[in-house]
Amino acid sequence: MTISDDIPVQDIDILIIGGGTAGPMAAVAAKEQNPDASVMLLEKANVKRSGAISMGMDGLNNAVVPGHSTPEDYVKEITIANDGIVLQKGVKVYADRSFEMIQKLDSWGVYFQKDETGEYDMKKVHHLGTYVLPMPEGHNIKKILYRRLRRHRVKVENRYQAIRILKDNEGNACGCIALGTRDADVIVLRAKAVIMCTGAAGRIGLPASGYLYGTYENPSNCGDGHSMAFHVGAELTGLECYQINPLLKDYNGPACAYVTGPLGGYTANAHGDRFIECDYWSGQMMMEFYNELQGGKGPVFLKLDHLAEETIQEIEHVLHTNERPSRGRFHDGRGVNYRQKMVEMHISEIGFCAGHSASGVWINEKGETTIPGLYGAGDMASIPHSYMLGAFVYGQICGENAAQFIEGKEPAELDMAFITSERDRILAPLMRKDGIPPSQFEYKARRLVNDYLQPPKVTKKMDIGLQRLKAMEEDIPHLYARDAHELLRANEAQHIFDCAKMAAVASQYRQESRWGLYHNYVDYPETNNDDWFCHVQLYKTDEGDMACKKRPIDPYVVQLDDAEKNAYQQLRVQAAG
Amino acid sequence: MPTASQISMVPVIVDEEKCIAEKGCRTCIDVCPLDVLWINEESGKAFMKYDECWYCMPCEADCPTDAVTVNIPYLLR
Numbered sequence: 001m002t003i004s005d006d007i008p009v010q011d012i013d014i015l016i017i018g019g020g021t022a023g024p025m026a027a028v029a030a031k032e033q034n035p036d037a038s039v040m041l042l043e044k045a046n047v048k049r050s051g052a053i054s055m056g057m058d059g060l061n062n063a064v065v066p067g068h069s070t071p072e073d074y075v076k077e078i079t080i081a082n083d084g085i086v087l088q089k090g091v092k093v094y095a096d097r098s099f100e101m102i103q104k105l106d107s108w109g110v111y112f113q114k115d116e117t118g119e120y121d122m123k124k125v126h127h128l129g130t131y132v133l134p135m136p137e138g139h140n141i142k143k144i145l146y147r148r149l150r151r152h153r154v155k156v157e158n159r160y161q162a163i164r165i166l167k168d169n170e171g172n173a174c175g176c177i178a179l180g181t182r183d184a185d186v187i188v189l190r191a192k193a194v195i196m197c198t199g200a201a202g203r204i205g206l207p208a209s210g211y212l213y214g215t216y217e218n219p220s221n222c223g224d225g226h227s228m229a230f231h232v233g234a235e236l237t238g239l240e241c242y243q244i245n246p247l248l249k250d251y252n253g254p255a256c257a258y259v260t261g262p263l264g265g266y267t268a269n270a271h272g273d274r275f276i277e278c279d280y281w282s283g284q285m286m287m288e289f290y291n292e293l294q295g296g297k298g299p300v301f302l303k304l305d306h307l308a309e310e311t312i313q314e315i316e317h318v319l320h321t322n323e324r325p326s327r328g329r330f331h332d333g334r335g336v337n338y339r340q341k342m343v344e345m346h347i348s349e350i351g352f353c354a355g356h357s358a359s360g361v362w363i364n365e366k367g368e369t370t371i372p373g374l375y376g377a378g379d380m381a382s383i384p385h386s387y388m389l390g391a392f393v394y395g396q397i398c399g400e401n402a403a404q405f406i407e408g409k410e411p412a413e414l415d416m417a418f419i420t421s422e423r424d425r426i427l428a429p430l431m432r433k434d435g436i437p438p439s440q441f442e443y444k445a446r447r448l449v450n451d452y453l454q455p456p457k458v459t460k461k462m463d464i465g466l467q468r469l470k471a472m473e474e475d476i477p478h479l480y481a482r483d484a485h486e487l488l489r490a491n492e493a494q495h496i497f498d499c500a501k502m503a504a505v506a507s508q509y510r511q512e513s514r515w516g517l518y519h520n521y522v523d524y525p526e527t528n529n530d531d532w533f534c535h536v537q538l539y540k541t542d543e544g545d546m547a548c549k550k551r552p553i554d555p556y557v558v559q560l561d562d563a564e565k566n567a568y569q570q571l572r573v574q575a576a577g
Numbered sequence: 578m579p580t581a582s583q584i585s586m587v588p589v590i591v592d593e594e595k596c597i598a599e600k601g602c603r604t605c606i607d608v609c610p611l612d613v614l615w616i617n618e619e620s621g622k623a624f625m626k627y628d629e630c631w632y633c634m635p636c637e638a639d640c641p642t643d644a645v646t647v648n649i650p651y652l653l654r
Contacts, residue, residue, distance in 0.1 A: 045609070045610040045612065046607050046608055046609075046610075048607070048608055048635075049608040049609075049610060049635040049639070050610055054633055054635055055633055055635060158607075159612065181612055182612075209652050209653050210652055211650050211652040211653055212629070213611065213629045213630055213631055213650075214631075214650065214652070214653055215631075218610055218631060219610075219611060219629070220610045220611060250653045251649075324633070325634050326632040326633070326634055326647055329647075329648070329649055330632075330649050330653070330654075333649055334654070434578045434579060434580055435578050436578065437580065478578065480578070480580070485612060485626075485627060488612070489629075
């Protein structure tokens with residue numbers, strides 16, 4: 001196979017990378033703002049069925065609906081759940097626009113559960129407020145989004161993996177270089193603004209099953225955006241605040257506090273006793289979960305066997321038709337029936353995800369990263385606990401702001417030397433006759449993450465982990481791919497590898513413990529607000545290395561009183577001890 | 578660096594009687610988020626080429642002839 005020197009270049013105004021949840025909304029918002037702008041949605045899979053909601057979603061976890069909660073209540077709840085380390089302005093903007101987004105989706109045909117009076121049927125799952133809105137028919141949401149893309153004439157380019165963001169000589173983002181996953185063709189997309197919506201980094205750790213693709217997140221969300229952000233020089237934040245979620249043992253789908261909780265299901269220990277007061281996901285809740293899992297009353301179970309037949313049927317309908325519908329098949333294979341016994345639970349591998357924790361590419365309340373012209377939304381961007389609705393709201397914010405940013409801008413001059421050297425680097429595994437298969441390289445990196453980087457975090461272990469990962473850098477020039485598909489995996493593996501190193505560097509920098517299990521640093525077991533009440537930003541040094549610095553917390557826009565600050569510290573049921 | 582191939586039991590099964598890929602249908606191949614379904618050059622039918630499955634089910638749900646079945650991968654069963 002020979003490499004042609006003709007790399008095709010396509011010009012567009014706004015490039016959106018990732019067509020899952022935030023991406024389609026960003027594309028529609030950009031078109032609504034400026035119908036004349038050319039907008040391209042680039043997707044590694046196919047926008048019809050891509051991302052975290054490929055099979056739909058069973059509910060909104062964070063709906064701020066008038067009459068049930070106020071944006072101020074919500075900002076407080078998320079500030080407390082995240083131990084104070086939040087860009088409150090960013091959370092507030094989400095909360096202010098949350099209800100309007102629900103109404104927009106409703107008008108597009110997304111069905112939200114309503115009560116007998118026609119009002120949204122809100123459920124309480126969080127520790128303090130009421131924010132959960134079920135979507136029992138949420139399986140069709142991707143279809144609804146796709147229809148909107150067609151209507152707004154958004155250009156869709158499927159089966160291309162974005163690999164590096166391009167920058168012009170003034171430091172603005174000006175497009176990306178991408179790899180075709182079917183034909184191994186390298187293309188350049190030149191744009192006046194770029195919005196990254198690449199989802200969580202869900203393939204950093206290894207699931208307990210050992211199956212590389214049995215991850216909590218859709219495994220196509222492997223951290224492409226996190227790696228691209230680092231390489232282009234954008235700051236990432238909170239990477240030490242890992243995502244770790246409760247799930248059904250071996251079936252890496254959510255164990256569904258949000259679905260079963262409002263219907264009477266709960267998390268129990270082996271004795272069938274409740275041990276946490278609130279199943280809403282926070283680091284503190286995960287710490288209690290982990291302790292119970294490791295302790296004499298473990299493992300942990302999802303308890304539904306006390307519920308009435310019709311309630312169980314309702315739960316089965318939602319859980320087995322939405323979001324992760326192969327769950328019923330998984331239970332059938334083991335002869336598990338919710339009516340008869342509790343279902344074993346476990347915790348997920350680590351990841352970066354702003355949807356459930358706070359780790360990701362830094363964005364402000366306008367969706368801007370630290371690189372001009374580069375925006376981020378959804379699970380990869382840093383607004384904490386934002387879930388699906390947050391992805392929609394920030395997708396919309398990014399689309400609107402990018403449409404304004406491009407006004408009067410001319411196409412940038414491309415750095416051809418960088419592009420050709422990247423092209424050669426991207427295609428190199430295909431040029432070799434033998435070497436290290438991407439699956440082995442990936443397995444090794446992810447196994448090292450499990451061995452040395454997942455909590456409880458210990459300095460010496462993280463030192464060894466980072467040292468072993470750095471030794472793997474010498475393996476990269478030996479990666480070997482036999483076809484375009486394996487080349488995709490080889491490039492994904494390098495992004496995963498970057499994320500693994502970032503997890504170690506950020507974790508070692510924050511010398512305290514915070515967010516319960518997420519950053520349970522054994523050498524520094526206490527939370528230290530004097531020195532560490534700040535964001536930790538990871539960035540690329542002039543030499544190309546990973547480094548961290550502190551970023552002060554912006555002044556709060558919603559104040560907390562002292563009693564509220566500790567609400568999430570007292571989650572353990574007292575009787576359970 | 579010599580390499581070897583290992584066999585793997587794959588979770589997605591395509592019923593070749595029902596599959597109409599030889600008539601140009603590419604639905605399951607198009608919707609797979611992991612891009613692991615391909616055309617078998619000999620039979621013209623779809624099959625799972627790479628054992629990299631999230632058992633997410635768009636291939637099964639969207640197949641116009643009900644030819645696709647998604648099983649839970651063996652390691653998870």
